[in-house]
Amino acid sequence: MVARVTLLARAGVLGLLLAGRAAPGTPEGAEPAAIVRLSPVRGHVMATLDLSSLFGPGRQREFGNGLTNLVEIYTAVLPAAATAPVTIHGRLLEILFDVWEETYAVTVKDPEHPSGWRVVLPSFSSLRSFLSDQGDVDLGSLEALPDAFTVEVRVEVNPISKEQLQRTREYIAAAAGVRSNGSRSVLGAVASFLLREPDAGTDVHVLRSPLFTRSGVAAR
Numbered sequence: 266m267v268a269r270v271t272l273l274a275r276a277g278v279l280g281l282l283l284a285g286r287a288a289p290g291t292p293e294g295a296e297p298a299a300i301v302r303l304s305p306v307r308g309h310v311m312a313t314l315d316l317s318s319l320f321g322p323g324r325q326r327e328f329g330n331g332l333t334n335l336v337e338i339y340t341a342v343l344p345a346a347a348t349a350p351v352t353i354h355g356r357l358l359e360i361l362f363d364v365w366e367e368t369y370a371v372t373v374k375d376p377e378h379p380s381g382w383r384v385v386l387p388s389f390s391s392l393r394s395f396l397s398d399q400g401d402v403d404l405g406s407l408e409a410l411p412d413a414f415t416v417e418v419r420v421e422v423n424p425i426s427k428e429q430l431q432r433t434r435e436y437i438a439a440a441a442g443v444r445s446n447g448s449r450s451v452l453g454a455v456a457s458f459l460l461r462e463p464d465a466g467t468d469v470h471v472l473r474s475p476l477f478t479r480s481g482v483a484a485r
Contacts, residue, residue, distance in 0.1 A: 299472030301416045303404070303482045310404040310482055312416060314340065317397035319420055319470055325389045327422075328369065334360040336396065339419045342404050344411035345476060351414075352405045355437060360392070371395060379438050410479045422468040 300315035316338075328334050336358040341350035359372040359381070369392045372381040386392045404410070 299474045301474040312402040314399040320396045329362045337421045345413035416474040418472045
């Protein structure tokens, strides 16, 4: 299970993320509904993301090429009556296949571990399971969530833009408190990237969950 990571920013910055997008019920260019499980844990809402539809058997050749492959995952909570998220969560995974040992080394970078933590997986099957089950995603305080909301997940495999990748790393460092100065400008820069519609030929997927209610989550 992937370690918990939370990126919470002020609504003013987060408003940049989805400003101008389609309304929550009809996200332009969105893919089928995300599979998200929510659970209340010590006053917070923890999410588990099922991303198995994005990491099928066809990924083996791509992730087994001996080069470093990257996966960026952003998760946002959007109120039902608005397009600006109230929380955002970010995670960066670096995958390297060892052609001699035939194992997969995965480094996970997040605000809790800005330098990354590493796990070695013995097979592609175990890598698929690791990538597909993104758990312990902290969506913030239960009481701070909207009465009704959806969860949007944006996954990008091997981002083409080196600038975007650098912004993601700066974003994680800022959220972790490693870089306190200019954190708002870093968040805004990353948000501007996320605003863009995926370019043709890029491996970007935007998934949105069905509607949740705060009372329904609290009752679980």
